[in-house]
Amino acid sequence: MNDRxxxxxxxxxxxxxxxxxxxxxxxxxxxxxxxxxxxCVITAITVQDTEDVARIExxxxxxxxxxxxxxxxxxxVAAIKVGLIGSAENVEAIHAILMDYPELPVVLDPVIESxxxxxxxxxxxxxxxxxxxFPLTTVLTPNSHEATFFAPEGDNLESRAQEILEYGCExxxxxxxxxxxxxxxxxxxxxxRQLETYTWDRLPFSYxxxxxxxxxxxAGLLAQGIDPYAAFIEAQEYTWDTxxxxxxxxxxxxxxxxxxxxxxxxxxRGEAELDAS
Numbered sequence: 337m338n339d340r341x342x343x344x345x346x347x348x349x350x351x352x353x354x355x356x357x358x359x360x361x362x363x364x365x366x367x368x369x370x371x372x373x374x375x376c377v378i379t380a381i382t383v384q385d386t387e388d389v390a391r392i393e394x395x396x397x398x399x400x401x402x403x404x405x406x407x408x409x410x411x412x413v414a415a416i417k418v419g420l421i422g423s424a425e426n427v428e429a430i431h432a433i434l435m436d437y438p439e440l441p442v443v444l445d446p447v448i449e450s451x452x453x454x455x456x457x458x459x460x461x462x463x464x465x466x467x468x469x470f471p472l473t474t475v476l477t478p479n480s481h482e483a484t485f486f487a488p489e490g491d492n493l494e495s496r497a498q499e500i501l502e503y504g505c506e507x508x509x510x511x512x513x514x515x516x517x518x519x520x521x522x523x524x525x526x527x528x529r530q531l532e533t534y535t536w537d538r539l540p541f542s543y544x545x546x547x548x549x550x551x552x553x554x555a556g557l558l559a560q561g562i563d564p565y566a567a568f569i570e571a572q573e574y575t576w577d578t579x580x581x582x583x584x585x586x587x588x589x590x591x592x593x594x595x596x597x598x599x600x601x602x603x604x605r606g607e608a609e610l611d612a613s
Contacts, residue, residue, distance in 0.1 A: 344372045344559035345411045347404065348552070349430055350419030351380035351392065357591045358384075358545035363417060363552040365594035369574065370556025375411060377403040380422035386544050387588030389450040394422030401429040408437065416440050417555035418469065419548055420447045420456060427464035434472045441474040441558040444505070445551035448482050451544050451589055462486070471504030475564065477551045479511045497525045507531075509554075509568060513546065524568060534569070536576050543579050544589035550575040 346367045353359030360376040367374040379400055383391040407413065416434065421427055434442060446465060448457050457465075466486065470476065478486065483496045486503075490496030493510065500508055508525040515521070517538070524532040553574050557567035578592035585591065 344414040344556070344561075345407075346372050346374050346415050346417055346552075346555050346559050347407055347413045348374055348376045348417045348419070348555075349379050349400070349404070349421065349426075350376065350417070350548070351382050351422060352378050353382055353384055353545070355385050355544065355586065355591075357386055357589070358548045359420065362545040362548035362592070362594065363419065366549045366552035366574075366578075367417075367556040367559075369594055369597065370553055370560065372414075372556040372559050373411075374552075375407045375413070377407070379426050380420055382420075384450070385588060386584075386586030386591065389454045389456060392420075392422060392456060394426060397423065397425035397429040400426050401432065404430075404433045408433070413437070413440060414561075415555045415559035416442045417552050418442065418444045419551065421461060421465065424458075424460045424464040427461060427468055431468040431472070434469070438472070441555070441564075442469075442472055443475050443477065443551050443555040443558065444469055444473045445477050445547050446482050446486065447547070448485050451542060466503050470500075473505040474558070475507040475509055475554060475568070476500065476505040477509050477511065477547065477554070479514050479547060481514050483510050493523065494530065497523070497530070498528070501525055501528060507564060507568075511547070511550065522572060532565070532568075534572055536572065539576075539579050541579075541582070541584070541590040543582055543592055545592055546575060546579060549578055549592050549594060 348363045350360045353361050364374040381393045449455050487496035487499035510523050512521040520536045520538050522534045553571035578594045581593040581596040582590040
């Protein structure tokens with residue numbers, strides 16, 4: 337087997353979303369947009385649409401591990417992205433994989449609840465994530481609500497961030513889409529301090545799969561060998577563009593247009609038509 341692949345490979349652990357808005361479907365599109373090949377380990381089967389998640393059925397932990405081993409023994413994986421995990425047993429399976437490949441950058445999107453408010457991760461699974469996965473994570477990408485969940489004792493964003501950093505992740509990027517602010521402010525932490533803030537125009541809609549899009553884009557860029565700080569900026573720019581040019585084809589949230597770049601001026605015309613409707 338060649339030591340290098342002409343197309344960087346990203347290994348994804350995530351649930352399947354039949355609406356195509358989030359989960360592995362979102363990850364595949366985002367990773368492809370970063371010029372990489374996505375390989376996907378399904379951790380859970382979900383019943384959901386653009387409004388909410390109705391049911392989650394976790395995949396057996398041994399099957400999760402076997403899926404990952406099959407890929408890792410066949411392809412030169414360059415980065416790992418973790419989304420919805422489904423169970424504490426699956427956390428343990430992913431931990432075992434990560435321990436065998438400590439050189440690979442890991443992007444973890446700690447999914448706790450759906451955009452519609454349904455709880456997706458129970459307390460046992462969340463605790464296992466903190467203890468087993470956070471210490472092995474290159475960049476953790478919670479939104480502000482998820483940051484509060486993992487650091488409930490903190491009385492502000494800074495104190496919550498410091499508490500989460502103590503769990504062992506290298507970088508922490510907290511997104512501000514859930515905050516009641518004029519602009520969206522995302523904040524990067526690392527090395528026991530705040531490193532950067534990024535301000536983005538707040539868009540008028542809510543979106544299904546925005547967190548998946550951001551974390552998967554970061555993983556794709558890290559797989560390309562891009563410096564983490566540059567990857568964080570580029571992934572946010574890409575994500576914001578997918579949202580700005582997103583569309584509403586169901587009865588719930590808008591979906592990111594993750595292939596906006598492939599349509600050129602057509603995407604701009606489509607955006608204008610959606611805004612006018």
